[in-house]
Amino acid sequence: MTPKELSDEYVHDHDLRDASQKIYRASTNALARHFGAEVTVETIDRRAVLSWRNQILEDGLSKRSWNTYSSHLRTMYSYAIEHGLMPQITANPFKKTAVQPPKRKSKTVERDAIGKARDWLRYLVEVEQHTRRRTTITPAWFWLTVFEVFYYTGIRLNALLCIRVEDVDLENGLILVCGDTEKTHREYQVPITEGLEPLLQTLLNKAKRAGFKRRDQLFNVNRFSKHYRGEVMNLDQIEGMYKKLTKTTGVRMTPHRFRHTLATDLMKQPDRNIHLTKSLLNHSNLATTMSYIEADYDHMRDVMHERSLAQGALNRVARVDDTGAPKRLQKQTTDDWPVETQGIPGSQPPSHVSFGAGTMAPSFAPLEPSIESATMQFQHNALFTLMSSQLRALSRREGAERSSRALAARFTT
Template sequence: MTTPLTLTEEYIFAHDLRSSSAKIYRASTKALLKHFRASPIEEIDHRAVLGWRKKVLENGLSKRSWNTYSNHLRTVWGYAIEHGLVTHTTINPFRKTSVIPPKRASKTINGDSIQRGRNWLISLVGQERCTQERSKITPAWFWLAVFEMFYYTGIRLNALLCLRYKDIDWDSQMILVRGETEKTHREFFLPIMEGLAPHLCRILGEAEKIGFSPDDQLFNVNRFSRHFHGKEMNIDQVEAMYRKLTDKVGVRMTPHRFRHTLATDLMKQPERNIHLTKSLLNHSNIATTLSYIEVDYDHMRAVLHERSLAQGALSRVRRVDTSGTPQLPLTKARLPAPDIEKLEPKKLSAPKQSSHSVERDSRPIRSTGPSALQKALEYASAQLRPESIPDNATDQISDHLDQSLLLTLMAGGLGAGTFRKHASSDRSMGIAQFPQASP
């Protein structure tokens, strides 16, 4: 009789999976059996799967956990349909059953926290060397080397635990990561950087003293300390160290967060070489690399700022005054209604004239105030200070001041011919002119 469990075991048998991957497939199948119990496999159709999804999500299962079940079971059913293990249908019941999970919190660690963690481990190294006593994380020099391995290379935790003594090629300064230890099943190399070299050199030297064989696990704290008695170092020991580090620094630290941080930091570089990042993290799909990269909002802000500069959008921003209070751009849309009206050119009504005034205006008029023109120009200059007027209001104010200047000149006793002389000069300079009122 065909059951979900037999389908899962057939899939695991046919594929070269790591033990941790096989464990996830079996866990997903057990969750399915918990809901459907002994139901015939024919009854597990698309609608039944959606009913299961609804129930477990209502009971508090996270959307990410549901997607893990859905994706793995979809793979198992796809294999079963393709190879004729399921004959009652050709439709995969788990197709399109995933849900959109909420955005995860940032998995990166800021540089200050990383440096504080490093400094603490360095202080423990000095403490153990001086006192010859066991520190909180011991041996501190070993765990500092583990810390730097994750920081410099972004290596996966399982890959680090599977490194052998012979996988370190000191002559070529390279680290071999074997395919059977990787999720992608692909072999690749990691370069030994200058900052990492002293720590690896220390481990290799200590391993040589103890008499490591080529196939021995290199990062094995049990071999370097009399306080541990296990045969091989496991995930629990690494995670225990990082929990102590998290408690000390106050920021959550894990090997995988170092991996996310490395990917994000590399993409902040001017070159932003995503293929280099993909190769370093040994991803088979570039989309996976992109999912590791956190948004750099500082870089985003700088790019948007450069765009606004290039397009001239910042030309209307006022300077900061001496008091340090930033001034808002003085655009027409921001002005209150009364102020906007002040910027609009006012229509001058034609002056009332009598028969005597016509005859009087036809004669040259001398200025009764010799400084009237100077005062008018000073007034116009004060009103047209560039730091107090936005670009879109300049033309309106220029028209308004032409009117004010005309009235001032007339009040000062200057003739219309004098004003026209200045007006023609202004027109040649590209200054907008106000139409003269008819006498």
């Protein structure tokens, strides 16, 4: 069986989207380029796979791309082994051949960048309305609607292209996303928010005047402008618009990044409902949803602060005196500390009490903001610790002596 025959068998036996079919075929094409188009896949063992992996990575292929090949080829090999298409093979040569890729940078889009892109699109809308001239992104009102649909709903790019006129239900405030466009093959609905509703109403009104039928592709820029000649809007047209947004704002923007941004923003809300986020993005499992969510460091900081408050850690925090008259202290040594604390384990002055020349002295809350108060408090604490340790040691010695006497009396008796 050749690599092409392997992918043909797998694709023929599975209900796959066009995009998925392309990925599986691309994987077997990569296999054929390395081993030869006429190689039989049964003769490729694990050692050959590892040699191919090492060579292709050295040649510059990214680890993520290799993992894509490895995953899809492993799936096809498992299918062929299970169904007896490779009777002489018992072990999958692509099993556990993935590599650990570097962590990707954040895929979210900052709020300021989104606002800048939105303002630019709105400006283009006004320019076209007042001048009747074509702008950089035309018709601007249409592309503003596309932009806001991705922002508000987080749907996949291919899903937007497959939305029909009848799929938008303004009365109930829902957009139907067909299962044929989804990785999960599940049909689902997304809510229409207040900010999106008027844009969709305008789109539907213009579609009606343009003679759209109920099952026609709704987001089809070719039918709203004479500057386009295609019959159906495609991925390249949407990606072209986002490239212009990226160039204008200086921040990379794609519909998929809006999915990550929406997931992260929803998890910053007070209820942080992970199941709501999972349903809105139409994910099969929570693990996938969690991978979309970027770390919220502001929330982390708040939680850590609440923990320190609950445990009383802030009672000793050093703060800069903000009275307008900063105090300065000379550098201290252990000889400057009271005699009572010298020689006691752990009685070295804390780092935040020893200052170099010209260093602003902190105050200690809730004590009086002076080094004398801090020194006196340290003396009391050190003496208390010393007395407590001595009492515990004395108690342990007395307990040991009583146990010895009792044991001796038992044997004497």
